[in-house]
Amino acid sequence: MLLGFTNLLPAVLFVFLAVDKMKKPVVSMHWFRKGLRLHDNPALLAAVQQENVTKMYPVFIIDGDSYQLKHCTALRANFMVECLQDLDQNLRKLGSRLYVGSGDPTEVLPKLWKEWGVTHLTFEEDETGEPYAKQRDEQVLEQAKECGIEIKGFASETIHPLKKYAENAGGSVPNTMGSFQALFGKMGNVPKPMGPPKKFPPADGVDSKTMLPPKRPTDLPWPRNIPREEVRPLWGAKDCENLTPIVRGGEALALKQLKKTVEDRPNYVATFEKPKTSCVATKQMSTTGLSPYMSWGCISPRQLWYAITESSNRSSVSSKSKPPVSLHGQALWRDFNHLMAHDANKEVPGSWGGIEGNKYCRPVPWDDDPEMFAAWKECRTGYPWIDACMKQLQQEGWIHHLGRHAVACFLTRGDLWQSWEKGAVHFESHLLDADYALNGFNWLWLSCSGFFYQYFRCYSPIAFQKKNDPTGAYIRKYIPELRALPAKYIYEPWTAPANVQSNAGVIIGRDYPKPIVDHATESKENMNKMKTAYDVYKERQKQNGNKRSAGTEPAKSPAKKKQKSQR
DNA sequence: TTGGGAGTTGTTCAA
């Protein structure tokens, strides 16, 4: 009996192993949303390294309703198209490919799971709580659970996961950069970035002609149930031709740019101070130009962190720049901003990015003047420096950070007294590097609605650039009608005598607008309005027991209605 | 509890 059992053992073991293997043939799907890269992508790596994986499908669903696409310009959509093409090419080099679907992920994905027999799903988590992504993910994950699919999400959009920052902060999330830096110091070493997967499990249809990445922005779907003209500016056929982005999309170009601007320039990196970089460069960017890649996740934040560290270590300069102005500081700002978005949305879901319910936003009684807003976004404020920045945004999808400061200040507390929410939506649609967390943070900051409160420090649309670019080369590039004006008048063309205007071929008021407001008058008046708004807020806070209250109903300011300049 | 110091990136003017 015993002998008989011993003889049977190998056979039993074989059957057991075979059944076990048969029981768990893994078909994994990696769902790309952002994080459009192969390197340092823990979710992708997990999909590839899954035990018993027989097939693996890398998928991207083009979703017209997503934060990235809903309001976007053709220029911005084009960047995404380039990212997807690059991702597909890189996957093909490793024996896989990208499957691109189109439509509502909650409808498209379940069909694909069924068709392909998917058993495991991986993705990069959206920790900021961006409203559309949140509801989409909740629904998709619920559907996946119902289908018996094993789900794994990974937080890799920031240097450390946002939940970890919040945990380590012990209930009180830092809301100043200084305190965030202190928290970052307590987080331990930054984990080393992982390399790309070396090999991919097979996927069906590598050579098939279905589900290929789009070739041009016009191939992209429109948002569902929303009239086109309401959501996407500049989407005529003409707008989609001859695009002039300041950078092109894709992980390959991202890593090339990282090498060119960070890895190969140790002294530049070691001495980098953001406020000292030029915002009027007309030939080569004074900053790294990596932000569009960061917003789509073409470069991992940890890859960036170590590239900066290693490059700086190779520099021989004795005095190196430090956060918050250094390049490491820029990476920290990014995490800090994401943490703030995460925290605001934790308290009131979806409140970040707007005034209503946003715990970090002070209510300010902004005006709502469509004409003022239109002049700002259509580059016709009559202030050449402001209009030139807005023109660069329109043409290239990018402005230097200080240029963004100038135009954001001008629209809100500086001159036009329009709500920052409108400006934020406009930036979201035009910027190649639009990022939910960063965009919200910077608009709060510049409008003095949150994080920055020194409203008496106000950018002048004239003086600020005069000192950096006394010849006005930047203005001449983006506002060609002013090209021939003497430097003396380039920042204030309305002050040029009639014969000077005539000689330069531009008549102010006919060929280029007169200033929409008088900066000296408006900025002073607006400072008083800010003071009133702050006083009202303080009073309310007292009544609420000094608790940080969400910005709901703006206090009515007694200030008189803005009058347009008659000059 | 309170007061001093710091806060990524303001402007203007005088010396």
Add this chain to the structure above:
DNA sequence: GTTGAACAACTCCCA
């Protein structure tokens, strides 16, 4: 060209 003070006075942090 550079530097520093005045402008009028914000919030948050920390001792």
